[in-house]
Amino acid sequence: MISVIRHLKRRSLSRRPFPQEWLGHLDARVPFFRTMSPTLREPFLDKLKVFAWEKEFIGAGGLTITDEIRVVVSATAVQLVVHLDLSYYDALREVIVYPSAFKLPDRTGAVLGEAKHWGSVILSWQAVLTGLHNPDDGHDTAAHEFAHVLDRADGAFDGTPKLRQYSHYQTWASVMGEHFQKLQAGQRRERQVLDDYGSLNEAEFFAVATESFFEKPVQMREKTPELYEELKRFYGWDPASGT
Structure with missing residues (x-):
């Protein structure tokens, strides 16, 4: 109702x-x-x-x-x-x-x-x-x-919002998990694109990645292409191309 x-x-x-x-x-x-x-x-x-x-x-x-x-x-x-x-x-x-x-x-x-x-x-x-x-x-x-709000839409602040299709969850978990761990380890490519605050937990990683996706899309596409593609599939934007 x-x-x-x-x-x-x-x-x-x-x-x-x-x-x-x-x-x-x-x-x-x-x-x-x-x-x-x-x-x-x-x-x-x-x-x-x-x-x-x-x-x-x-x-x-x-x-x-x-x-x-x-x-x-x-x-x-x-x-x-x-x-x-x-x-x-x-x-x-x-x-x-x-x-x-x-x-x-x-x-x-x-x-x-x-x-x-x-x-x-x-x-x-x-x-x-x-x-x-x-x-x-x-x-x-x-x-x-607001990325945190999207994350919470499925019931929890866990870094995984409600994705477009059920089949997307496996790839999302793999890609996001890999880059989260690399950021925690201080790897250079991730640190060139993402703020260190994203290494705090998965929820903060998603929020920080969202900031960079919209504000540093070209760098993200170049340095962490798999992460960029995963966020592009979720948000439906291709900001690196201006669309």
Whole structure:
């Protein structure tokens, strides 16, 4: 019943016209939108408006949620599922945004982002903008945290999201496991492409690999081609070729 209600709500939201003023925020803040092919823009904008209206955005640390924040953060989330489906975000209820780095009761020190198992993503607005402003440095806090949400869509933060076909799981486990172990061992090719934080566990490896897939695709395709191909098959993107 919940899935039927959600489907009807999304269909209703998708029928609403896209606010034209939102395009200005995308043009100003989201570099990948400016280079997106015309054929992808329509499904991207359709999913963006549904995500932006469906999820609850909450300002924290004195931040007030504006249309700019709602649209730009939604764009970072929807980039990951343009070729997938919004159902990957079914368990995500709210996006909490701080103005800058923040502290959490269960973490030591300040953090830039966090995905919680109960359906929340917490982000630093400053980190979101920094990740977008430097689109090829391999660091994108929002993409990292929303990758965790995709990972969690099948029930666990384990580095394996819900794949397109059952037959894909064996190759995924083999390729991801191999490169995770190589990163843990400090091998040069992996370290040229992936941040060391990805060696912490399989979930962080998937999130870090997602950042690099979208931000350093040419390097990933050259240095770790099997990893690139596996992520390309899942996400449906070929960012190294600009598609």
